[in-house]
Every structure is written in C-alpha cells, then in structure tokens.
Amino acid sequence: MHRFRITLVSFILLLCTEEVHSLSLIAKVDKTEATLQDHIILTLSVEGTQRIGRPDLPPMPAFDAMSRGSSTRMQIVNGQITSGVDYNYVLIPKKKGIFEIGPATIHHKGKTISSNKITLKISSADTKPQSTKDVFITTTVNNKSPYVNEQIIYTFKLYRRVKIANASLDNPSFEGFRVESLGKERQYEKIINGRSFLVTEINQALFPTREGTIEIRPAKVQCEVVVRTRRRRGFFHDPFFDDSFFGFSRTESKVLHSHPITVEVKPLPAEGKTPLFSSLVGNFTLATSVSKKKLEVGDTTTLTITIEGKGNIRDAHSPEFPSLTHFKVYDDKPTLTVQTSGNTFGGTLTIKKALVPLKEGSLKVPALAFTYFNPARERYELCKSTPLVFQVLPPSNKEKLHLVEALGTTTSKEEIKILGKDILPIRTSLSALKPYGMNPLQWAYLVFFLLPVAGYVGFTLIKRRRERWEEDLAYARSKSAVRNLNKKISLIKRYIKSEDSSEFYRLTSKALKDFLGDKLNMTGGALTPIEIEGQLQTLKIKKEKIESLKMILNILESGQFAFQRHSRKEREELLNQVRGLVKWCDKTIKK
Structure with a gap:
C-alpha cells in the first residue's frame, strides 16, 4: 500500500509539472x-497543458468550419516534460478574396490567451473546361423564363472518372420556388470528348x-477523391505491377461547386x-360522377369530383359549388394523390360530397367549371363537367304519424297486480341489491381469458426489445457493457498475483476504456482521459465523479510504465474501485 501511494503522488506531481510551463x-x-x-485544414495547437477546453474560433463569415477532432501530445526531452493538444478544423471557402483569420482564444484561470493571425487567399474555381477534369458537377434548368407556378426541371449531374468516397450533396435552398422530387437518382455512362464518365443524375421539379x-x-x-500514386522505378518496375491491384492510392478532399x-x-x-381561374398552371381535366342517379327522398348519393393533370396540382381546390335548395350537402375531406411521369409532376385531387334529396321529382345539379393557364399554348383554358339529373321517388315506407293513442280518460288509482312471471323470477325484496362475490369457477374463467392476453403482451415486449437490440447499436452496446467488462475482469484477476504488474494495469485500463466506449457509443480503446471528460460533461455528470474516473484512468496509465512493483493487495484495492465506478x-449513463 505504501508503494502504491508513492506511485500516486509521483504521478500527480508529473501532471502538475504541466502548469509550470507558460501556455501558448x-x-x-x-x-x-x-x-x-x-478545403483548408486549420490546426489550433495548445502548448503547455492537455487539461484545457476547446479554443473559441474567431468569426469566419467567408468559411464554413467543421471540427475534425483532437489529439494530445507529450514529450520528455532531457528530463524536461512538454505536453499539448491539437484541435483540427476543416475550412470550406464560400467566396473568393483575401481574408484574415484569427485570432482564436482560450480562457485559462482567468486569463485569455490568443493565437496568431493567418491570411488566406481564395481564388475562383479552376477555369479549365469541365470535361478535362476527372470529377465535376453541373446544374441546369430546362426553362429560364417560366410563368409563375409553371413547372421547370432542375437537373443536377455528378461526373466522375475516378473513385470517390463519402460524397455529400448540399442543394441550394431554392428560395422563391416550391420543390418536388421527380423520383430516384439514376446512373449511366456518357462519353465527353472521347473520355468516359460515370454520371449520377438527380431531377427536381421547381x-x-x-x-x-x-x-x-x-x-x-x-467528397474524398481517390488518387492513384506510382512507386519510384526499382527492382519491381514492370508493367505487371502497374495493374490496379498493385497500385497505391490516397484520398484528397474536394469541394465541387x-x-x-x-x-x-x-x-x-x-x-x-x-373569376373562375383556379391558380392551376399546366394541363388539367375535370370530371364528376355519382354513386346513383335514381333514389328516394331521404336517401344518400355520393358525388365525386375529380381534378387530374400535370402541373402544380397541390394548388388545386374544389370548383365553386352551386347553392342547392332541394338537396342537403355534406362535404367529405378531399384526398390528393401525387405522381410523376418521366420528368413531369402531377396528380389527382378527389373531392366527395354526400347529397340527400329533400323532395321528389327530377332534380338537377348544374355543371361545375374552372379555368387554368396552359403555358404551352400561353392561354387560359376552361374545364367544365356535365350537369347531373336525379330521379327522386317518394319514400316507399312512410311512417305513421299517430304513434300514440289515448286509451282512456280514467285516472283512478289501481293497486299494482302481478299479472304474470317471465323466465327470471321477479325480485320483491331488497336482498336482490346485495353484491355477490366471484366463485372459484368464475375466477378460473377469468384467468383462462386473461392468460392469452398476458402472453401476447409479454411476447410483444420481448419482440420489441429484441428488435431494438438488433437495430439500435448504441442501445445494444450500452446494455452489454457490464457483461463484457465482467468477462474481462475474470481474466484480469489472473494477473493480480503475477509478478508482471504492468500487464495488470494495461488490461484493466483497456477494459475500463472499452466499457466507457460501449456506454458512450464510441471507440473505447482510442479514448483519452480528456476526451472522456468532455463526453461526460455533455451528459451533466457530477464533477467529483468525473475527477474520480480521471484519477483512476491516470493511475492505470502510469502503472503500465512504473519501475516499482505493486503488491497484490494494492491491485485488488484498485480493481474494487474500478468495479464500484463501473x-x-x-x-x-443511459443510451
């Protein structure tokens, strides 16, 4: 135990030496x-400590900035310890010009430390013809002078002659347009100036x-462009080794505009x-139909109004409906079905109304009509349905109006007499109102009825848990974290008695990091105490618990490289602390 305390104190002193050096x-x-x-890789290097938060970036309106993680450094040169941490960012230019970046700042113990400034020059995109490049994109529209609400086709194409990875498309916001998808993307090959390109095409209706x-x-x-590199001429310089199987490659990040x-x-x-204009632009038709034209007074028939066509179908609405004095009209909720045909967007609006005739005879519903603008002919066109005529008959089963007759005017009181008994006996006392309990047979019926329901509910819960276990990786890792750790602890126990204490510390450190990685859904083996602290702070874990975890991780790290040996009791005590913390x-930590 004494040697364990000496090691802990020495490691704390080692960490404290970071504060001696000035920060930069x-x-x-x-x-x-x-x-x-x-794109540009920006690295902010903190010199003098690893225990510090992420720097504050300066305003950069000409760039989009994305974090690319961090890495820590520690060096011992001539007994002098230096440490630091690097924070990496990717800067994506948004416009050309000369821009000054910085300074970035960090705040430490009440002091503000600033970085140097950097000047960046951003020029226009490469002016070479697109067809001479190995990867490029184009965007076009089929009509640059449409009418309001007229459909135009926006086409995005990605051309490539090389392999790319991690490609992500950032579409413009299309301000001033309503956007509709025209189906899935398609891929094909195209020859441009004798060069073969693989093309990915995406069409949208605007x-x-x-x-x-x-x-x-x-x-x-x-995207990441895969670039082939060749080795220098040497012993294996032979056309055989120029084959792609033996090629060496690297990736370059590209931003295509x-x-x-x-x-x-x-x-x-x-x-x-x-006034009949419906705001529709395109090519449309109007049709009406009814479920039956011959009915009786009080019966119901369904009137179906169908507007179908190609264009801005989402702006369609019911034509102006006339006032009908001889019908009651009940509106149903309209249904819209959209569809694409080739590169044309359209669909069908279906409107249903329930009509109930109030009188007999030949009743008429006038024609419905609206106009739309046809951009191909550059004129307004009329859509009109045919009038509907109904033959309404009088009701076949008239109800009698005299439902109640006066049976007499005698109001003299009479004694109540029991004239007869039905199947069940008539209760004449208050004992009939007493509650009755369930007999054993009734309980058996109840259990027999509820047992299948309980079984179904239990099966559903188990099925949902299994599906979540298979589909939600973070949930599965979090739930199996303790079980995986316990398996590793059974192996670690073998090294408590071993003379090689460094292996005990290495395995325990790896097991604890793997456990935290499973709980946080991260790669545990690559986690540093600084990164673990940052993740736990986002989960609002208590500060004292985070400090305890950091201390144990640091002890495990230092124990792998300590020269003195630690006793069996010290190792058992440390393993118990790890178990309690886990x-x-x-x-x-819930995921």
Missing part, C-alpha cells in the same frame, strides 16, 4: 492559397412562386383571366 496557442494551416473547390428575377445558388458536393442559375419569372397574363456509471 498557435494557429497553423496546411495551405494559405486555395480555390473555391478546395415551381416559381413569384414573378421577377430569381437566382438559384450553386450546388455543392463534398456548380454555377449559379438566373431565372426570369413572367407574371400570368391578365387577358383572358376570369456500477455507478452503468446506472447513470
């Missing part, structure tokens, strides 16, 4: 000049919602526009 923050980039299709000039901003694709598109949206013409973590 250094900003570095992998390049100072780039194009709009490149409906301009206002007139005037609207700009569609560039699309953006971030398309060009902006300007669309001039024309207003709908005033000539020919009537038990607390399992109850507190």
